[in-house]
Amino acid sequence: MSLDASDIEKIAHLARLEIALESIARYAADLSNILDLVAQMDAVDTTGVEPMAHPLHMSQRLRPDRVSERNQRELFQAIAPLTEDGLYLVPKVID
Amino acid sequence: MQNKSIAQMAAELRLRTYSSVELTRHYLERIARLDPRLNSFISVASESALTAAERADRAIAAGDAGPLAGIPIAHKDIFCTAGIKTSCGSRMLDNFVAPYDATVVERLAAAGAVVLGKTNMDEFAMGSSNETSYYGPVHNPWDADRVPGGSSGGSAAAVAARLCAAATGTDTGGSIRQPAALCGITGIKPTYGRCSRWGMIAFASSLDQAGVLARSAADAACLLDEMAGFDPRDSTSADVAVPDYVDALDHDIAGLRIGLPKEYFGEGLDPRVAASVQDAIKEYERLGATVKEISLPNSPLSVPVYYVVAPAECSSNLARFDGVRYGHRCENPKDLEDLYKRSRAEGFGDEVQRRIMIGTYVLSAGYYDAYYLKAQKIRHLIADDFARAFEEVDVIMGPTAPTTAFPLGAKTDDPVAMYLNDIYTIATNLAGLPGMSIPVEPVDGLPVGLQIIGNSFQEARLLNVAHRFQHVTHWHQGAPSGFE
Incomplete structure (x- = not known):
C-alpha cells in the first residue's frame, strides 16, 4: 500500500493536523511502511469469524439515568486556555 | 534502605525504626542526586510527598494506617493527579494539572502510599523506547547509552535505580513488561478491566490496562492488592472479586503446567536471550513444573492487528485535544479550523501524529x-x-522482548522496526490476558525478562509463579552500578 502526498493531505485534514509541506514525503513513506506491515492481515481467511468487540466478551454496563455528578464548571474551566462568563472562547465561527 | 522490600519497609515503619518522612527524604535525596543521569521523572513533588509522609506517620502512630502507609512510590505521568502536573509525556499537556485524581491514584493514596512524583514516558504511551517523550529520553540505569524500553520507561528506570519503592505503569501493547525486562525489574499487566482506567489518559481503550513496576513479585502484589477492583466510573471495569495477591505468593507450584509457544522462540529472537529464558524454565522444572511446547499459530499477526486497532482507537481518543478546553493552544488562530489544526500539530510529536493519521x-x-x-x-x-x-x-512462558536494551537512537528513524520490539507482548493485550515480566540471567551485563502469561483474572497465579522463582534465584536483586 502506497500513499501519496494528496492522500496525506486528506488524512491530515480529517485528523485536524496542520502538516508542514516538507514533512509530507516523510509521512507518506512512514505511513506506507506501516500499511505494508498491516497488509499481512490480507493472507488470513476470516470467513465466518466474529469481530472481537471486547477482550473479555463483556457487554457495556448501563446505569440508571439519574444525575450522579455535581456541576464543577468553575473547577474544569480553571485550566481552559480562554473562557468568559462560563463559556469557552474560540475564534468567531459565524459572521 | 532503598533495597528493602515493601513488606519490610512497612513493618519497620510500624516499628518506628524510621519514619515515613525520613524514608521519603531518603528517596527525594536519591532522585535529586541520581536522576539527572536518567531523566526518569517529569515532576518531583517534594512538598506534597513530605506532607503525605507526615500524614502517614501520624496514622501509624494512631494505629489506623493503611497497608502501604508511608511507602514512597511514583506514578507514570499518564495518571491524573490533582495538584501535580499530568503531561502524558506531551507538549499538549505540558500545562495540564488535572482537577481530580485517577482511581488508581486515589486507591493507592487511601492505602497510605506517598507519591514522590510523576515518571517520564513515551508521548501518550506511544513508543517502546521512551524516546518519543516531549521531556527527552530516559536512560537505562544499566547502560546510560541504551533505552529503558517504553512506554513506562521512566517508571522502570526509576524502580531499577531505587529512586522509588515501586511505580505504576500502563500497558497497551507491552508498555509495562518490555521496560521491566529491559531494566531488570518485575512488571505486571493485569487482565483487561482489572484496574480502573478512570483518570488514566486514554490511548487505545480496548487494550489499555494499569499495572505495577516493582523490584519483586512480592512488592508488585502489595501494590496490586490496593489498585485492583471494580470501579463504576470505568464502564469496562471488571466486576470480579479480587483475591489477596500477597496471601497467594507462597503457594506450592509443584505440578504447574508451563506452555512454551514455539512462535516465541523462532526467528528474530537473540539466541543469548533465548538461552537465558530456557535456563529460567529449567529452574521451574527443578521446582516441580512440567513443560510442553504449544502453538499460538496466529500470534505472528498480532503486530499488524495491533497497528490497526491501537491507532484507530488512538485517533478517536486523541480527538479530544482540540486547544479549546485544556492543554496546548496555538497563538492567534485565524479561525476555528486553524485553532484545531495548529494546536494539535504543535502539541503532538511525530509518533503521535503518525498514529493519529494511520488511525x-x-x-x-x-x-x-x-x-x-x-x-x-x-x-x-x-x-x-x-x-x-x-x-x-x-x-x-517465553521471552518478554527479542533482545536486550538497544542503543538510544537505534530505531527512531524506522517506526516499523520499533514496533517489532513488542512482538511477544502485544498478543496478550489483544486477548485481554494478564502478563508479567521477571528478570532472569543477564546477557553481557544487560537485563533479560521472562514473560509469564496467564488466563483471565489469574494475577494471583502469575505473582505466585514469579515469587517462587524469585525465592530460589537472585536475578531480581541485582542493582545497576552506581544505583546500589
Whole structure:
C-alpha cells in the first residue's frame, strides 16, 4: 500500500493536523511502511469469524439515568486556555 | 534502605525504626542526586510527598494506617493527579494539572502510599523506547547509552535505580513488561478491566490496562492488592472479586503446567536471550513444573492487528485535544479550523501524529471493513489460540522482548522496526490476558525478562509463579552500578 502526498493531505485534514509541506514525503513513506506491515492481515481467511468487540466478551454496563455528578464548571474551566462568563472562547465561527 | 522490600519497609515503619518522612527524604535525596543521569521523572513533588509522609506517620502512630502507609512510590505521568502536573509525556499537556485524581491514584493514596512524583514516558504511551517523550529520553540505569524500553520507561528506570519503592505503569501493547525486562525489574499487566482506567489518559481503550513496576513479585502484589477492583466510573471495569495477591505468593507450584509457544522462540529472537529464558524454565522444572511446547499459530499477526486497532482507537481518543478546553493552544488562530489544526500539530510529536493519521485512515469511509473489521476478526483468532492453550497448560512462558536494551537512537528513524520490539507482548493485550515480566540471567551485563502469561483474572497465579522463582534465584536483586 502506497500513499501519496494528496492522500496525506486528506488524512491530515480529517485528523485536524496542520502538516508542514516538507514533512509530507516523510509521512507518506512512514505511513506506507506501516500499511505494508498491516497488509499481512490480507493472507488470513476470516470467513465466518466474529469481530472481537471486547477482550473479555463483556457487554457495556448501563446505569440508571439519574444525575450522579455535581456541576464543577468553575473547577474544569480553571485550566481552559480562554473562557468568559462560563463559556469557552474560540475564534468567531459565524459572521 | 532503598533495597528493602515493601513488606519490610512497612513493618519497620510500624516499628518506628524510621519514619515515613525520613524514608521519603531518603528517596527525594536519591532522585535529586541520581536522576539527572536518567531523566526518569517529569515532576518531583517534594512538598506534597513530605506532607503525605507526615500524614502517614501520624496514622501509624494512631494505629489506623493503611497497608502501604508511608511507602514512597511514583506514578507514570499518564495518571491524573490533582495538584501535580499530568503531561502524558506531551507538549499538549505540558500545562495540564488535572482537577481530580485517577482511581488508581486515589486507591493507592487511601492505602497510605506517598507519591514522590510523576515518571517520564513515551508521548501518550506511544513508543517502546521512551524516546518519543516531549521531556527527552530516559536512560537505562544499566547502560546510560541504551533505552529503558517504553512506554513506562521512566517508571522502570526509576524502580531499577531505587529512586522509588515501586511505580505504576500502563500497558497497551507491552508498555509495562518490555521496560521491566529491559531494566531488570518485575512488571505486571493485569487482565483487561482489572484496574480502573478512570483518570488514566486514554490511548487505545480496548487494550489499555494499569499495572505495577516493582523490584519483586512480592512488592508488585502489595501494590496490586490496593489498585485492583471494580470501579463504576470505568464502564469496562471488571466486576470480579479480587483475591489477596500477597496471601497467594507462597503457594506450592509443584505440578504447574508451563506452555512454551514455539512462535516465541523462532526467528528474530537473540539466541543469548533465548538461552537465558530456557535456563529460567529449567529452574521451574527443578521446582516441580512440567513443560510442553504449544502453538499460538496466529500470534505472528498480532503486530499488524495491533497497528490497526491501537491507532484507530488512538485517533478517536486523541480527538479530544482540540486547544479549546485544556492543554496546548496555538497563538492567534485565524479561525476555528486553524485553532484545531495548529494546536494539535504543535502539541503532538511525530509518533503521535503518525498514529493519529494511520488511525484516521483505517477508519475513513471505504476502508473500515478492510482494516478495522478485519483486524477485530483476527483478534478473535488470536484470543482463541490462547483459550485453546489454556485448556492444557496453566501458564505460558517465553521471552518478554527479542533482545536486550538497544542503543538510544537505534530505531527512531524506522517506526516499523520499533514496533517489532513488542512482538511477544502485544498478543496478550489483544486477548485481554494478564502478563508479567521477571528478570532472569543477564546477557553481557544487560537485563533479560521472562514473560509469564496467564488466563483471565489469574494475577494471583502469575505473582505466585514469579515469587517462587524469585525465592530460589537472585536475578531480581541485582542493582545497576552506581544505583546500589
